[in-house]
Structures are given as C-alpha cells and as structure tokens.
Amino acid sequence: MQGDIRVPSYETVLKDIQTVREKGLGRLRHYPVPALQAASQVCDLATSGEQQPAAIEKLLRLAVESLGGGREGDAAEYSLGLAQGTKLWPSGERRKAAAKVYDLSVDRYRKAYEPQLFEQLAEAVLAACHDKELRQTRLQMEQRHPADSRLAVQWVERFEAYYRIWTPAYALAANLEAAVKTRRDEPAEHLPWDPDSAEPYDPLDQADGYGRYALYAYAQFQLEVKKFMTRHGGLWLLSDVDVEQQVADAVYRIGWHNSLNEDDDSWLRRFLADSRHEEPQHFAQMLKATNIGSVTLQEWQEFIASCDCSDLEHSEAGCQVHATIRACHDYCNLIDADWLKIADWYRPGSTPRRGVTGAMLYQQIIGGRGDEPPVGSTAHEE
Numbered sequence: 001m002q003g004d005i006r007v008p009s010y011e012t013v014l015k016d017i018q019t020v021r022e023k024g025l026g027r028l029r030h031y032p033v034p035a036l037q038a039a040s041q042v043c044d045l046a047t048s049g050e051q052q053p054a055a056i057e058k059l060l061r062l063a064v065e066s067l068g069g070g071r072e073g074d075a076a077e078y079s080l081g082l083a084q085g086t087k088l089w090p091s092g093e094r095r096k097a098a099a100k101v102y103d104l105s106v107d108r109y110r111k112a113y114e115p116q117l118f119e120q121l122a123e124a125v126l127a128a129c130h131d132k133e134l135r136q137t138r139l140q141m142e143q144r145h146p147a148d149s150r151l152a153v154q155w156v157e158r159f160e161a162y163y164r165i166w167t168p169a170y171a172l173a174a175n176l177e178a179a180v181k182t183r184r185d186e187p188a189e190h191l192p193w194d195p196d197s198a199e200p201y202d203p204l205d206q207a208d209g210y211g212r213y214a215l216y217a218y219a220q221f222q223l224e225v226k227k228f229m230t231r232h233g234g235l236w237l238l239s240d241v242d243v244e245q246q247v248a249d250a251v252y253r254i255g256w257h258n259s260l261n262e263d264d265d266s267w268l269r270r271f272l273a274d275s276r277h278e279e280p281q282h283f284a285q286m287l288k289a290t291n292i293g294s295v296t297l298q299e300w301q302e303f304i305a306s307c308d309c310s311d312l313e314h315s316e317a318g319c320q321v322h323a324t325i326r327a328c329h330d331y332c333n334l335i336d337a338d339w340l341k342i343a344d345w346y347r348p349g350s351t352p353r354r355g356v357t358g359a360m361l362y363q364q365i366i367g368g369r370g371d372e373p374p375v376g377s378t379a380h381e382e
Contacts, residue, residue: 070273
C-alpha cells in the first residue's frame with residue numbers, strides 16, 4: 001500500500017460507482033472519481049495519486065468478479081461498460097442491456113435491482129481494500145522487500161485464477177475418460193468393485209453418471225473462464241508469448257470440440273452460478289427439472305457416446321471427445337509447467353506432482369491389489 005492512503009468510505013465509493021454508470025467508463029479520464037482512485041491505490045493497482053483509468057477499471061473488474069459470474073455479474077458489466085465492446089455505449093443503452101439480463105423493463109430494473117447491485121459492488125471494493133491491507137501487514141511482518149513482495153503477490157494472484165480454471169478442466173478430462181471407458185464394460189451380476197454385492201452392474205448407467213459430472217465440470221470451467229475474463233480482461237500473463245497463446249488456444253479448444261454452442265455455454269454458466277452454492281448435486285437436480293437442462297444433458301451424453309475409438313490409449317484423430325480431453329490436459333500441463341518458472345521455492349528442473357486419481361483407485365480395487373496407491377503420481381500424458 002502506498003503512503004498514507006486511507007480506505008474511502010462506503011458512501012463515497014457508492015457515489016463514484018454511480019458516476020461511472022452515468023458518465024461511462026470510456027470517459028473516465030475526464031471526470032473525477034476520488035474514492036475509486038483512493039481504493040485503487042490502497043489495493044496497489046495505481047502507482048500514483050493521479051487518477052488512473054486502467055487501475056480503476058481493474059478495481060471494478062475485481063469487484064464485479066466477486067458477484068459470482070451469474071446474472072448479477074453480467075448486469076454489472078453492462079451497467080458499467082465492462083462487457084466487451086460496451087465501454088463507449090450511452091448510459092441508456094448500457095442500462096437497457098443490464099435490464100435484459102434479468103428479463104425486466106428498464107424502469108423496473110433501475111428502481112428495484114440496480115441500487116442493490118451497486119451497493120454490493122461498493123461493498124466488494126471495500127472488501128478488496130481490506131484484503132490488501134491484511135496482506136500488506138503480513139508481508140511487513142515477514143520483513144520481505146516491498147517491491148519483491150508486491151510482484152510475488154501479483155503473480156500468485158494471477159496463478160490462483162489460472163488454477164481455478166485448472167481444477168474443473170482436470171475434472172472434465174477425468175470424467176470424460178471414465179465415461180468413455182465405462183461404456184465399453186460388460187454388464188455383470190454384481191458391481192465390479194464389490195464381488196459380494198447383489199446389485200447388478202449396468203455400465204451404461206454408470207457411464208451416464210460420469211457424463212453428468214463431466215457436464216458439471218464443463219459448466220464450472222466455463223464459469224471460471226468468465227470470471228477470469230471479468231477480472232483480468234482475458235489477458236494471459238505467463239513466462240513468454242508462445243506459452244500465453246498455447247494456453248489461450250487450449251481454453252478455446254476445450255469449448256470448441258463438443259456439440260454445445262455459445263448460447264448453451266452461457267446458459268450453463270448462469271445456471272451453475274444461480275444454483276445453491278454451485279454444488280454438483282443441486283446442479284444436476286435443477287438440470288433434470290428444466291426442459292432446456294434436460295435437452296442439454298441429453299445432447300452432452302450423445303456427444304460422449306459419439307466416441308467409438310477402438311483403442312482408448314491411442315484415440316482416433318477425428319474423435320471430438322478425446323480432442324476435448326487432450327485440450328484439458330494441455331491446459332493443465334502448460335499451467336503447471338509455467339508455475340514452476342515463477343515459484344522459485346521449487347527445485348530447478350522439478351516437475352508437478354499430482355495425487356491419486358479415481359481411475360487409479362478403481363483399477364486397484366477391481367484388480368484385487370491391496371497395495372497403497374502411488375502418492376504424487378504424474379498426470380497422464382497425451
């Protein structure tokens with residue numbers, strides 16, 4: 001935190017947010033928003049006391065991201081001009097687009113929803129200031145060099161965003177792999193992992209379960225990418241430009257190879273953000289309870305069933321399911337490898353180690369091996 005900059009009051013932050021909505025983000029250099037400027041300094045986003053539009057925009061993106069990526073986040077982006085291509089839109093057009101997110105009239109949105117939305121944004125700005133103060137205090141207690149500390153924190157925060165995308169990407173690949181493999185199992189009179197069970201084993205039903213969790217992971221991936229776009233404007237900051245392009249391409253490929261379109265992706269993002277705590281069980285229940293959800297799930301299961309590769313270890317070139325799996329692994333491996341270049345507390349030349357997977361444990365159970373699973377096994381390489 002720079003100098004003696006004080007955290008602004010809630011009232012002044014709220015007033016500045018309303019000013020940005022009225023005058024537009026594109027003209028931010030031409031009107032004062034002192035509370036937002038002070039907050040950007042507290043958060044170490046601004047380098048001086050002079051009003052810096054880029055720093056204020058980043059602060060607002062940070063606040064919008066905290067709304068969770070659902071309808072509230074979309075409406076806030078339109079209201080403030082943070083959505084792509086809306087920065088220079090007139091205030092009336094931005095408000096109209098925000099109201100459309102809620103399927104409300106402009107007047108109803110302005111009176112009933114917009115005030116609450118801006119109040120939450122103001123609280124989010126103050127929360128960011130509070131978090132930064134706590135972090136700065138910790139760094140001072142550790143007596144680390146201020147410049148080095150700020151740089152390290154910025155890198156860690158960026159990789160936190162990358163790994164929030166990494167987690168559902170990894171889960172998506174794992175569940176797709178489990179689904180296509182399980183579909184090739186033979187029905188049995190008992191569960192493969194429990195020879196003493198009386199319950200018959202239906203591999204197609206088991207595969208459908210993996211497919212549902214794969215769709216949940218895909219929706220979570222799309223939501224985290226949307227949050228990343230909101231907070232960081234889609235800017236990948238990695239060790240070199242080639243890696244940045246490879247990561248951006250992997251993210252695009254994960255969403256491209258399946259049968260869902262951009263409208264479906266948008267619906268899944270909002271549906272997950274609006275579900276209770278973004279839990280998979282509630283997401284699945286709500287999915288089956290709606291017509292759009294049922295159709296989307298059926299289309300997704302048909303996408304998985306389209307894989308007819310004879311050799312799952314060496315998939316055919318045209319298989320879109322395995323192309324998705326490869327894209328997920330590419331993203332995870334690229335982020336892991338680049339993190340090691342940033343995290344200087346790792347040993348030079350070391351490689352990321354991952355824990356056991358469900359597939360590994362399953363194979364041990366049905367294989368009858370009693371030995372412990374190998375801890376820290378590396379991920380499957382495509």
